[in-house]
Amino acid sequence: MFNLEKPVRYISTRGVAPELDFDDVLITGLARDGGLYVPKEWPRFSKAEIESMKSLTYSELAVKIMEPFIGDNIPTDDFIALVHKTYSRFQHSAIAPLKQLENNLWLLELFHGPTLAFKDYAMQILGGLFDEALRRRGKRTTIVGATSGDTGSAAIEACKNREAIDIFILFPKGRVSSIQQRQMTTVDAPNVHTIALEGTFDDCQDMVKSLFNDLEYRDKYNLSAVNSINWARLLPQIIYYFWAALAVGAPDRKVAFSVPSGNFGNIFSAYAAESLGLPIEKLIIATNKNDILSRFFNSGIMEIREVQPSLSPSMDIQVSSNFERLLFDLCDRDGPVTKGILDDFRSKGTFNIKMDILNQSADMFSAVGVDDKATLDRIQNTYRSTGETIDPHSAVGLEAAHQARSFGSLSPELPIISLACAHPAKFPDPVKEATGSYPILPAQLDDLLKRPEKVTVLPNDFKTVSSYIADNTNV
Numbered sequence: 347m348f349n350l351e352k353p354v355r356y357i358s359t360r361g362v363a364p365e366l367d368f369d370d371v372l373i374t375g376l377a378r379d380g381g382l383y384v385p386k387e388w389p390r391f392s393k394a395e396i397e398s399m400k401s402l403t404y405s406e407l408a409v410k411i412m413e414p415f416i417g418d419n420i421p422t423d424d425f426i427a428l429v430h431k432t433y434s435r436f437q438h439s440a441i442a443p444l445k446q447l448e449n450n451l452w453l454l455e456l457f458h459g460p461t462l463a464f465k466d467y468a469m470q471i472l473g474g475l476f477d478e479a480l481r482r483r484g485k486r487t488t489i490v491g492a493t494s495g496d497t498g499s500a501a502i503e504a505c506k507n508r509e510a511i512d513i514f515i516l517f518p519k520g521r522v523s524s525i526q527q528r529q530m531t532t533v534d535a536p537n538v539h540t541i542a543l544e545g546t547f548d549d550c551q552d553m554v555k556s557l558f559n560d561l562e563y564r565d566k567y568n569l570s571a572v573n574s575i576n577w578a579r580l581l582p583q584i585i586y587y588f589w590a591a592l593a594v595g596a597p598d599r600k601v602a603f604s605v606p607s608g609n610f611g612n613i614f615s616a617y618a619a620e621s622l623g624l625p626i627e628k629l630i631i632a633t634n635k636n637d638i639l640s641r642f643f644n645s646g647i648m649e650i651r652e653v654q655p656s657l658s659p660s661m662d663i664q665v666s667s668n669f670e671r672l673l674f675d676l677c678d679r680d681g682p683v684t685k686g687i688l689d690d691f692r693s694k695g696t697f698n699i700k701m702d703i704l705n706q707s708a709d710m711f712s713a714v715g716v717d718d719k720a721t722l723d724r725i726q727n728t729y730r731s732t733g734e735t736i737d738p739h740s741a742v743g744l745e746a747a748h749q750a751r752s753f754g755s756l757s758p759e760l761p762i763i764s765l766a767c768a769h770p771a772k773f774p775d776p777v778k779e780a781t782g783s784y785p786i787l788p789a790q791l792d793d794l795l796k797r798p799e800k801v802t803v804l805p806n807d808f809k810t811v812s813s814y815i816a817d818n819t820n821v
């Protein structure tokens with residue numbers, strides 16, 4: 347058992363910001379030196395402890411895994427109640443059901459939360475924890491976030507109507523699907539503000555970073571982040587990796603995961619699960635045609651190119667914020683070295699990691715880029731051979747799983763769990779193109795297209811955006 351007297355503490359990947367406990371990391375988000383918080387040390391579950399997790403429900407497993415990371419800031423009974431309440435609102439009684447597609451190939455469905463994408467699994471917990479922590483401190487906060495689609499609606503659903511929170515979500519104008527946009531802009535709550543920024547997702551993300559890096563502004567409006575730069579977003583994602591691996595035979599059997607990746611948040615949680623002792627043989631980083639991550643893992647060269655719109659818009663990202671957390675480990679947890687590499691990357695748009703350093707991680711990761719045609723083909727093949735309708739993001743993951751099996755070194759005996767990150771109804775057009783029919787919108791979104799929208803269009807300009815937020819927050 348972990349010693350809760352000594353819960354996990356957190357350090358910044360840039361090595362300068364102070365070491366914090368969970369509550370402060372939760373509220374701070376991005377570290378004050380521009381880095382990201384990571385556990386100072388990874389706790390490790392023994393094989394016997396992992397074995398004993400097999401009998402737990404999803405919520406019980408969630409408590410078991412998250413407890414050592416959270417410590418005693420929140421009373422244990424309150425935490426347990428929060429977790430149970432959160433997941434009891436999900437639409438499927440298994441919370442994260444596994445569907446077998448073929449021998450040794452499974453789909454892990456992570457779209458049974460309120461906004462139909464995997465981000466609900468963490469964001470709903472985060473919203474509850476935030477509310478608790480702020481109430482205890484008698485404070486208010488301004489949450490500012492950038493979204494390429496799903497984060498925004500998940501964050502809004504998790505924060506709407508909460509007393510102590512004003513939330514501002516920036517999304518790239520015209521680059522999210524109409525369903526994604528409406529899931530954000532039709533929420534009728536006075537503390538919710540949506541901004542359509544004239545730019546790309548990377549512009550939105552840079553804008554949020556600039557707001558946070560203006561320390562005076564940040565303090566004045568008590569800014570917080572719910573992007574996956576916030577450690578509290580990654581923590582609850584670890585649960586479903588344990589959940590799925592246990593279901594297919596861990597800890598006696600090793601497993602592989604294929605993870606549709608954009609900001610490297612979801613797959614970093616898989617890496618965290620492995621660090622906690624879960625026997626993972628391989629993590630497949632599945633990217634769309636914005637394949638900076640797969641090019642990097644195959645060459646050691648991280649090189650920015652233009653973001654190209656694809657059929658899986660939530661992965662249309664060039665600069666993956668959470669990659670910094672892995673880079674920190676690859677640099678032997680040396681903050682200044684990590685910072686040097688990233689500063690270089692900012693100014694030159696490229697950096698190069700020696701292959702021998704990269705090879706440390708090559709054992710664990712392999713990376714596959716999947717273009718739009720292969721994405722559509724995978725949706726179609728899956729539909730024809732199994733009857734399952736999958737969304738384009740899930741299809742990227744599944745196609746990468748197939749390629750890793752066919753061309754990589756993965757044994758046919760190794761179970762691969764491919765993550766289904768969004769409900770197909772969120773991306774009706776490509777699904778129709780591939781299968782011939784529109785996916786059915788679940789009941790909770792029935793009248794989405796009829797609800798009125800509330801959204802403000804702003805130029806990609808720091809002054810305009812920062813004043814808009816200042817004028818509209820109650821902090």
Ligand SMILES: *Cc1c(COP(=O)(O)O)cnc(C)c1O
Pocket residue numbers: 463464465496497574606607608609610611612613660661739767768
């Ligand atoms: C956010 C998202 C991704 C990318 O996840 P990261 O954690 O950013 O790597 C993939 N698919 C869907 C459907 C998403 O919403």
